[in-house]
Amino acid sequence: MAVSVDKFRNEKWRGLGCELLKDLALSGFQKLEVIDMDTIELSNLNRQFLFRENDVGKSKAEVAAAFINKRISECNVSLVDFDADGNPSGIIPLIDGGTEGFKGNSRVILPTMTACIECTIDLYPPQVNFPMCTIANTPRLPEHCIEYVKVLQWPADKPFNGAALDTDNPEHVEWVLQAALERASKYRISGVDLRLTRGVLKRIIPAVASTNAIIAGIYTVSDVFLAVLICVVDRYSVAKDKIVLRLRVEGLIPLLGT
Numbered sequence: 001m002a003v004s005v006d007k008f009r010n011e012k013w014r015g016l017g018c019e020l021l022k023d024l025a026l027s028g029f030q031k032l033e034v035i036d037m038d039t040i041e042l043s044n045l046n047r048q049f050l051f052r053e054n055d056v057g058k059s060k061a062e063v064a065a066a067f068i069n070k071r072i073s074e075c076n077v078s079l080v081d082f083d084a085d086g087n088p089s090g091i092i093p094l095i096d097g098g099t100e101g102f103k104g105n106s107r108v109i110l111p112t113m114t115a116c117i118e119c120t121i122d123l124y125p126p127q128v129n130f131p132m133c134t135i136a137n138t139p140r141l142p143e144h145c146i147e148y149v150k151v152l153q154w155p156a157d158k159p160f161n162g163a164a165l166d167t168d169n170p171e172h173v174e175w176v177l178q179a180a181l182e183r184a185s186k187y188r189i190s191g192v193d194l195r196l197t198r199g200v201l202k203r204i205i206p207a208v209a210s211t212n213a214i215i216a217g218i219y220t221v222s223d224v225f226l227a228v229l230i231c232v233v234d235r236y237s238v239a240k241d242k243i244v245l246r247l248r249v250e251g252l253i254p255l256l257g258t
Contacts, residue, residue: 018050019216025068025075027220032077036061047209095222097215100205104215108222142191146200149179167201
């Protein structure tokens with residue numbers, strides 16, 4: 001039995017990323033609210049397909065909402081101001097996750113029922129750091145040379161009148177690049193370039209479009225399950241809810257028509 005898109009008309013879900021927004025809109029969710037404080041950069045265009053070159057500098061949320069509304073007429077995508085009133089009655093389920101290179105994860109967090117993000121923060125892997133003895137005495141990789149300049153040489157040389165290293169300042173990045181090239185040449189290490197320098201300074205991990213698509217698909221399946229579950233729970237008593245919660249998605253969908 002197919003689920004009517006009318007069932008999702010009044011549901012509110014927070015979508016993360018172009019892939020997820022597209023999946024939700026094409027899956028029948030007709031009212032979506034987008035929250036994103038970021039602006040579009042040129043580097044976003046190779047994987048964030050809702051944006052075009054003339055959108056660079058504009059709000060991601062505004063452009064994404066306008067694109068979906070224009071492409072899918074029955075979908076209503078709007079923007080939301082951040083609400084920090086801390087009202088417990090406004091707490092809603094959260095589908096949390098993310099991607100890192102070829103890896104990704106997705107999980108559902110139900111307030112007062114499942115572990116929150118803070119409860120499981122120790123499960124995240126530690127950030128990759130290079131041993132200080134290696135970058136100082138026996139560098140073997142181009143990353144070691146860049147990290148040396150960032151951690152040791154910049155504080156020692158105090159360039160730009162002792163200014164703190166600003167990874168968004170092109171002049172600062174160029175200084176680090178040239179210093180890293182000199183150190184790499186001393187140890188006969190190749191591979192230091194501007195792109196790698198920016199990546200090491202900002203801890204940038206390359207984004208893979210296919211990974212984003214897969215994780216967004218898992219997000220969407222979780223969204224559909226929650227939407228169906230909420231519709232069912234609203235119609236049944238607490239005693240019956242305990243039975244409904246054990247059903248698979250296939251068992252929940254027919255109940256929407258009852």
